[in-house]
Structure formats: C-alpha cells, structure tokens
Amino acid sequence: MPTAPNENSEHHAEEILAEDFLVCGLGRLGRECVAVLKAFGVHVIGVDISAAAGQDPSVSNLLDAFHAGDCSHADILKKAGIENCRSVLLVTSDERNNIAAAFIARSLNPRVRLIIRSAQENLNALLRQQLGNLVAFEPSQFSASAFALVSLSDQTQAFFEVEETKVRVGRSVVEDDEVRIIGRRVYELNNADRRILGVTTESEPVGDFLLAVNPDKEIAAGDVLTFFESGGRRPGDGALHATQGKREPGPTLATHFSSFRNGLNRLRRSIEAPRVAMISFAIMLVLSVATFLFYRWENPDISALDAVNIAIVLAIGGFDNVFGALKVPFPISDRLYAFSVLIHVCSTVFLGVVFATLTERLLSARLQITRRRPAAPASGHTIVIGMGAIGQRIAEILREWGQPTVGVSQEPVAEDVLTDMSIHFGPLPEALARANVETAKSVIAVLDDQVANLEVSLLARSLNTECTIVFRTADQELARNVASLVSCSTGLSDYAIAAEAIAGAAFGEYIISAFHLDDRSALVTEYDIHQGDTLIGRTLAEIAYGYGVAPIIHRRGDDKRFNPSDDIVLESGDALVVIATVDGLRRIEIGARATPEWRLAILSSPSEDARFEAANAISRISGCDLAQARSAMQRLPSRLEKPLYQQQGSRMTRELRKLLVMTRLEFEGDGRKQSGEPDSK
Known part of the structure; x- marks a missing residue:
C-alpha cells in the first residue's frame, strides 16, 4: 500500500496530491472514475480516442488535461505525461486495446500502477505475473x-x-x-x-x-x-434482532391463494398456444359436415361415400382434385361451387395454423431437450432480466446464497451458461409471464438500455404490486425520482459502484469488495503495512475513530483476528482489512485524521495496587507511554495528557470502574470544556 501520511505531514500530503492519475477511455465507467478521483483532490488527465469526449461538460470541468488519441499508441501516452503518473486506469470498452496499452505503459514507466478493465481471468493472472503492480477487473465483479x-x-x-x-x-x-x-x-x-x-x-x-x-x-x-x-x-x-428469538411468520391464506392463482395461470398458458388450432379444427369439422350434406342434397345420385370423399378432399386443400377437370362428373349449382371455394380458403388457413402449431411444438421440444432447464419456481423467487455479464454474475451470487432465481432474456444465451437455472427467452412480457412474475419476490432489470430497464421494471410492477424492483441506471436523479413514485424500487449505477472500487485500487490498495451502504458506496479494503509506513505505531483505535473506518480483520504472521481489539498497535508486516467509505479512504490517503477531543480526569484510587493496574489499562487503551500513565496515577487528582476519542474514553472509564478508580471524561473540542458526571459506580 502507499505510505499513509501522518496528519501533521502536510508536505508529504502535498507530494502525493502532485502525482498524476491517467484515465484512458472516457465512457460511462471512465467518467465515473474521473469524478471519484477528483473527490480525492488529485491531478487527473484524460485520454480518449474521440475528441468529443473531452468536450463533455461533465468531464471537461473535472479533468486537469485532456488528450485525444488511441491510448495503445506510445506517443499518446507520452504526450499525456505517463512518466509522471502514479496510476493509469485503462477502462475503454475494448479489452484488446486495454491490454496493449498496459504493455506500452509499463515500458514507458516501470513504476506506474496499472488498472485494467478485462474479463479474461486467466489472461489477467498472467498479466499480473508479467507486468507486476497491476489490477485487472470487470465492473460486474464489484x-x-x-x-x-x-x-x-x-x-x-x-x-x-x-x-x-x-x-x-x-x-x-x-x-x-x-x-x-x-x-x-x-x-x-x-x-x-x-x-x-x-x-x-x-x-x-x-x-x-x-x-x-x-x-x-x-x-x-x-x-x-x-x-x-x-x-x-x-x-x-435474518438481521440482528432475528437472533433474539423472533419467530418467522408462516404461510398465510393470501400466500396459498397466490399459489393457487399461479397454478391456474400456468394451466391457462399451457392451453393458450393450441387454442387457435382447436378453434380452426372445429370450424373445419362443421364445414366438412355441411359439405357432405349439401352435396348429397343437391345430387341424390352421389353415394354417401362419394360425398364424404368430396368433403375430405376439399377440407385438406384438394380443390383442384375436384374441379380440376374441364367438366365436373356430376351436376353442381353456382351456390355449391361458391361454397366449395369457401371451403378451399378455410382449409388453406386451417392447414397453415396446424403446420405453425406443430413447428412451434417441435422447436420448443428441441430447445427443452437441448437446455434441460428446470421450470420456474411457483413463488418467492428473484427474476433477473438481462443475462449479460452482470446479469449472469447476479444470478450466480443469488444462487450461492440459496435464493431461487429465474433468468429472462430477449435473446437466447449459450447452452453452457447457468445450465441448471430456469431461463426464459423471447419478448419480455411473454418471458416474464413464463417466469411467474406474478408471484416473484423481486425483479432485477440489468439490460444495457436504461430506458428499457425502467420500462420493464414498470411492467413488472403492473403485474406484481408487492415485489421489490431493482433496475440498472446511469442517472441517479432519475433513480431517486422513480423511487419516490414507485414503491419498493431502487435504481443503481453499476459503473458508479465499480468506479469507487477502481479508484481505491488506483491508490495502491487491494479492494476486496464493494457494496451499497444506505446512500453511499462502501469498500472492503486491505492495507499491507510496510517499513516506514506512518501507520506503524498507531493503535487500531486511532485508525478506526480518527479516519472513520471499521477494522474487521488484523493479521500478523499466522495470527489472524476477526473484529480485532482497539489496543493493537500496527507493526511492519501487518495486514489490516477495513470497511470504509470512499471519503474514509481519502482521509487515510492524505492523512486527514480527526483530532481526539476528550480528556480523562482521574479523581481518586482506592489503593496502590489499583493505581498500578489502572496505569497499565490507561497505557494499553490510550496508546500513551506507560511512564506517562503511571505519573498521572501517582498525582491524583490528575488529567491524562494524551487526548482521547470518545469511544476510547468510554471504554477506559469502564475498565477503571472495575478497579474502583473514579474518573470523569471531559470534552475539550473547539476550546470548550464540557464535563461529564464523575463515574464512581
């Protein structure tokens, strides 16, 4: 990881901010990356093959410099000043271009950090081995x-x-x-x-x-x-309170009714396809009987068998077999001839319907045999609309979590994609119906077109008023407006989430995961502590409460601790995994640690032994020198010289309470002194 500067090392912070970050490819993802990097206060240079990309006000107002050209050409990277860049973000939509540019960038600057957009996992691993200091990603993974x-x-x-x-x-x-x-x-x-x-x-x-x-x-x-x-x-x-013994509600009458209604809908859809063929068959049967009767009535000399033969021939399109000769072998009136023409037209339509139905059935059976996909669950499932890269990844994650999932796509997907999952193809209204949208728990729309996502989300809401709707959009203002009008709906920008993780990686951190925390993105980030790192010697309390991040795992050698103690002091060789917002990572990057504003007033101690143990506790929790803690305990009443964060002070008073040491936590923020009540209990 890059050295995290001390809160007092302003010169070091300015040195970091003077380094350039180069973003190649100013599409949706590139623009989001530029916005996040500028939030860190760094110098950002943009490169795009289209000159118009640099004229977009949403980008031009953020970029410190822009160069039009192909980033896979060395002269363009040199012109952009790659020799002075700390990181290069290769985020064009062309993976080949990104990889080619990565090799050129490494040859021009052996120390630059490379961030590549690529979905080729095997190739990415080889690139990391050959080029070093490289992170390869695909936006959907975040x-x-x-x-x-x-x-x-x-x-x-x-x-x-x-x-x-x-x-x-x-x-x-x-x-x-x-x-x-x-x-x-x-x-x-x-x-x-x-x-x-x-x-x-x-x-x-x-x-x-x-x-x-x-x-x-x-x-x-x-x-x-x-x-x-x-x-x-x-x-x-379940959530936190579920561990307290709250019983989950069982199936209700509405649930059973919904399942029954869903069964009727499936039965209706199963007989809807051949309905036209059945009606056509009934009409032709009636017309065939009428043909038999009319021919027998007008020509009594014709035997019943001949009349049946004429009716069958006309019903199966054999008009020319009856009237193909120059002279009909039996008398026929104009009315009967006109009726025969009508029979011929109807038989043509009927045969067309029969052949179309049979073709549909045969193709459907062939596809079912090829895919061998299960049927959609009756209820309580999630429907993923759009089976592109992000849709497939969403489906995989939901299935890993044990959530029944159904895919919907306008175009067929490859046979080897999620082979044991129900996926329905075709026009979205029909595919949603086959996916049992009426009883689905939630619907996720991740088509490439954000307008289409909104349209299909509203369609799903009209078919199911109780399901949760999640749709992919690039316009967060639109997402907020839709959420205010459509209940249980959320719009997310996949590129906005990925951009924050990518920006974190550009600073040298290892981004493990990214997720949405209320109205902002949060990143799970791993820091490797190296010799000379200014985080060395800091307690986890100073890092957690000073920078506003949450340590979740600390590793020192083979010793790994989940939810580590605030008292741990970081050493060279340690690894620390934290949950942080982008602003939290920025505070660590520039050394903007919040100032501790609380002081511990030590009022009295019952014995020498208590003073000895209290000094140990004070030194351990506050991170101050043990001699300083002992000095404070020997001249009671006294105040601890080292300022504390409120969380540290609260814990310290609880620990000293066990030793019967009376203390008081005092707030001194902005020069104002506010005292709490003495803690003598």
Whole structure:
C-alpha cells in the first residue's frame, strides 16, 4: 500500500496530491472514475480516442488535461505525461486495446500502477505475473452483489469473504417488542463476532465516519442498527434482532391463494398456444359436415361415400382434385361451387395454423431437450432480466446464497451458461409471464438500455404490486425520482459502484469488495503495512475513530483476528482489512485524521495496587507511554495528557470502574470544556 501520511505531514500530503492519475477511455465507467478521483483532490488527465469526449461538460470541468488519441499508441501516452503518473486506469470498452496499452505503459514507466478493465481471468493472472503492480477487473465483479443484496430486501447490506471468514453487514430496525435490545447500551451489543457500525434513524443514513457512535447511547425502539458480523449466515437468514428469538411468520391464506392463482395461470398458458388450432379444427369439422350434406342434397345420385370423399378432399386443400377437370362428373349449382371455394380458403388457413402449431411444438421440444432447464419456481423467487455479464454474475451470487432465481432474456444465451437455472427467452412480457412474475419476490432489470430497464421494471410492477424492483441506471436523479413514485424500487449505477472500487485500487490498495451502504458506496479494503509506513505505531483505535473506518480483520504472521481489539498497535508486516467509505479512504490517503477531543480526569484510587493496574489499562487503551500513565496515577487528582476519542474514553472509564478508580471524561473540542458526571459506580 502507499505510505499513509501522518496528519501533521502536510508536505508529504502535498507530494502525493502532485502525482498524476491517467484515465484512458472516457465512457460511462471512465467518467465515473474521473469524478471519484477528483473527490480525492488529485491531478487527473484524460485520454480518449474521440475528441468529443473531452468536450463533455461533465468531464471537461473535472479533468486537469485532456488528450485525444488511441491510448495503445506510445506517443499518446507520452504526450499525456505517463512518466509522471502514479496510476493509469485503462477502462475503454475494448479489452484488446486495454491490454496493449498496459504493455506500452509499463515500458514507458516501470513504476506506474496499472488498472485494467478485462474479463479474461486467466489472461489477467498472467498479466499480473508479467507486468507486476497491476489490477485487472470487470465492473460486474464489484456491482453484482449490490444488485443482489438490494433485491432480497432483508436488511443485509453486504456479504463477502475475507481470509476464509464470511462477513455480513446488516441493517436492523429495533421494533417495539425487542425487549432484549431496548435499553441496552451500544457497547453491550458488541462482541467477538459482531460490532455496531452506527446507530441512526430510518430517515438518517450512516455517515462517512463509521463507528462514530457514542458507545454509551441507550438503544430505543425505532433506532436503526448497522453492524458487521462473522459466521455462515447468508443474506435472507435474518438481521440482528432475528437472533433474539423472533419467530418467522408462516404461510398465510393470501400466500396459498397466490399459489393457487399461479397454478391456474400456468394451466391457462399451457392451453393458450393450441387454442387457435382447436378453434380452426372445429370450424373445419362443421364445414366438412355441411359439405357432405349439401352435396348429397343437391345430387341424390352421389353415394354417401362419394360425398364424404368430396368433403375430405376439399377440407385438406384438394380443390383442384375436384374441379380440376374441364367438366365436373356430376351436376353442381353456382351456390355449391361458391361454397366449395369457401371451403378451399378455410382449409388453406386451417392447414397453415396446424403446420405453425406443430413447428412451434417441435422447436420448443428441441430447445427443452437441448437446455434441460428446470421450470420456474411457483413463488418467492428473484427474476433477473438481462443475462449479460452482470446479469449472469447476479444470478450466480443469488444462487450461492440459496435464493431461487429465474433468468429472462430477449435473446437466447449459450447452452453452457447457468445450465441448471430456469431461463426464459423471447419478448419480455411473454418471458416474464413464463417466469411467474406474478408471484416473484423481486425483479432485477440489468439490460444495457436504461430506458428499457425502467420500462420493464414498470411492467413488472403492473403485474406484481408487492415485489421489490431493482433496475440498472446511469442517472441517479432519475433513480431517486422513480423511487419516490414507485414503491419498493431502487435504481443503481453499476459503473458508479465499480468506479469507487477502481479508484481505491488506483491508490495502491487491494479492494476486496464493494457494496451499497444506505446512500453511499462502501469498500472492503486491505492495507499491507510496510517499513516506514506512518501507520506503524498507531493503535487500531486511532485508525478506526480518527479516519472513520471499521477494522474487521488484523493479521500478523499466522495470527489472524476477526473484529480485532482497539489496543493493537500496527507493526511492519501487518495486514489490516477495513470497511470504509470512499471519503474514509481519502482521509487515510492524505492523512486527514480527526483530532481526539476528550480528556480523562482521574479523581481518586482506592489503593496502590489499583493505581498500578489502572496505569497499565490507561497505557494499553490510550496508546500513551506507560511512564506517562503511571505519573498521572501517582498525582491524583490528575488529567491524562494524551487526548482521547470518545469511544476510547468510554471504554477506559469502564475498565477503571472495575478497579474502583473514579474518573470523569471531559470534552475539550473547539476550546470548550464540557464535563461529564464523575463515574464512581
């Protein structure tokens, strides 16, 4: 990872901000990457094969420089100043162009970090070996899980695996009957497998500073708890309060009625196809009988067998067999001849219907034998509309989580794609009907056209008023307007989510996962601590509360800890995995650590032994020198010289309370002094 500058090392921060970031390809993804990088305050240069791309106001106002040309040409990269670039983001839609540009960029700047858009997993691994300092990605790998999670509507915000540990980020609303939670303090809900990220209200999202919650706050009904936890519980298994023994509701009468109605719909659709053929057959049968009667009535000399033969020949299109001769072998009136012509026309239509029905049935049977795909579930499933790269990845994730999933596509997909999943092709209204949209739990629309996504989402809502709708869009303002008018609908930009993960990777971090946390994106990021890193010597408390990130895993050698203690001091060779917003990563990048604004006043101690143990606890929790802690304990009453974050101070008072040491936590932010009550209990 790049060296994270100290909050006081302004010169180092300016040096970092002076480095250039080159974005090659200013399509949707490239524009999003530019916007995120500029939020970090860095110098961004754009390259695109089209000169018009640099004139787009949404990009030109953010770029510090723009060059028109093909990024796979060395002269264009030189002109863009690649020698001075810290990272190059190759995010054009042409994978070949991106890979070719990567080799040229590496030859021109051996130290530059390469970020390549490519879906070729095997090739990407080889590129990392040959070129080094390279990250290859496909946008759907970051955004697919976000679509899948929103569709479940079970308050799971993220589900990912780190260091063979499955981690779930959840969001739980405290109900009035949650007697085991209401009245408890925030710190009481934290344990070795779970930590509270924030306590808000339903109308208030989690802020950019994670863990910025008073640990002594009492939980009340209506509070929204955002947390992360370890374990194998998958999305859909319930939120925090589900562990308190709340029983899941069983099937209702409405559920049974819905299933019955769904069965009738399937029966109706199964007989709808041959209906036209059956009606045509009935009409032809009536006309054939009429033909027999009319010919026998007008020509009594014709035997019954001859009349039946004439009726059959005319019914199967044999008009010329009866009237092909110059003279008919029996008398026939003009009315009977006209009726015979009518029979011929009807038989032609009837035979066309029969052949079309048989062809449809044969083709359908052939496709079913080829695909061997299961039928759509009766109810409670998720429908993914659009089986492109992101649609397939969403379906894979949902199936990994045990959620029944059905695919819908206008065009057939390859036979080896999700072979054991129900996928329906054809016009979307008909395909949705075959996918049992009336009883689906949720619908995800990820077609390439955002207008088509909105259209099919509204169609799904008209067929199912209770399902959750998630649609892919590039216009977040449109998404907000749709959500305000269409209940249980969410619009997500896959490129916006991917761009934030890619921007994080451009700074040298390893982005493990990206997800949507309330109204912002969050990234799961791994930091490798190297010699000379200014994070060395910092406690996890200083990193967590100073930068507003949530440490989830700390690794030192073979020792790996989930939800690590705040007291751990980072050393060279450590690895730290955190959950952070993009702003949190930016704060670490430029060293913008929040100033601790609380002081610990130590009032009294019952004994020398208590003072000795208290000094150890103070040094461990605050990270201050042990001699400084002992000095404070020997001259009571006193104040600890080292300032603390509120979470540190609250924990310290609880630890000292066990030793019967009286303390008081005092706030000194902005020069104002606010004292809490002495903690003597």
